Amino acid sequence: MDFKIIVKFKLSMVMAVIFGNLKVHSLPQTLKIGAIFSETQRYGATELAFKYAVYSxxxxxxxLPETNLVYDIQYTNELDSFHACEKVCKQISYGVQAIFGPSNSLISSHIHSICDALDLPHLEAHIDTDNEVGSREEFAINLHPYQTYINDAFMDAIYYLNWTKVGILHEKYYDYKHI
Structure with a gap:
C-alpha cells in the first residue's frame, strides 16, 4: 500500500477521533485549527490530506453536529524555526484550538514546546527518531510510525525475502544511524 495513502488515512482517523471525542455540546459553532507546512509542501499530499480530513x-x-472546522494554513521555510514559531503564535492569537505540523522534526520540536505550554493539541507527521514508544509529551500526537516499528518492518521484509544485501536510495538527508 502506498505510504502517502496510509498517512492520509491515519490523519483523517486521528482528527476524527480527537475532535469526535470532545463533548459536542460544549464546542463553539466554529472550531479553528492551524497548520504549518513548508514551502515545498504547498499543495502537496500532506496539505491535501489535511484539507480533506477537515472537509470529511x-x-x-x-x-460534530453543530460545529464547523475551519483551518488556517501557514507556510514557512523548512529550516526557519523562528518564523515558524512566529506564525504559530499568530495562529494562536487568531484562536486556533490545535496545531498540525510541520513535518520537519527540528521545527516541530519548537512548535511542540509552544503547544505543550498552552495545552494545545499538536498533531505531527514526521519521522520520530526517538526509539521510545510514547515518549512525547501529553499533547502531541505523531502520525508517523515510530522508528522502531519501521526498523522491524524492514527486518521482517529482509528476512521474509531472504535478502543478503540491501541498498538505500534517498533524496534528502535522513538520520540513518537509527535504521
Missing amino acids: INRDKGL
Missing part, C-alpha cells in the same frame, strides 16, 4: 469531518454531521 465537516461533511459528517454525526461527528
Whole structure:
C-alpha cells in the first residue's frame, strides 16, 4: 500500500477521533485549527490530506453536529524555526484550538514546546527518531510510525525475502544511524 495513502488515512482517523471525542455540546459553532507546512509542501499530499480530513469531518454531521472546522494554513521555510514559531503564535492569537505540523522534526520540536505550554493539541507527521514508544509529551500526537516499528518492518521484509544485501536510495538527508 502506498505510504502517502496510509498517512492520509491515519490523519483523517486521528482528527476524527480527537475532535469526535470532545463533548459536542460544549464546542463553539466554529472550531479553528492551524497548520504549518513548508514551502515545498504547498499543495502537496500532506496539505491535501489535511484539507480533506477537515472537509470529511465537516461533511459528517454525526461527528460534530453543530460545529464547523475551519483551518488556517501557514507556510514557512523548512529550516526557519523562528518564523515558524512566529506564525504559530499568530495562529494562536487568531484562536486556533490545535496545531498540525510541520513535518520537519527540528521545527516541530519548537512548535511542540509552544503547544505543550498552552495545552494545545499538536498533531505531527514526521519521522520520530526517538526509539521510545510514547515518549512525547501529553499533547502531541505523531502520525508517523515510530522508528522502531519501521526498523522491524524492514527486518521482517529482509528476512521474509531472504535478502543478503540491501541498498538505500534517498533524496534528502535522513538520520540513518537509527535504521
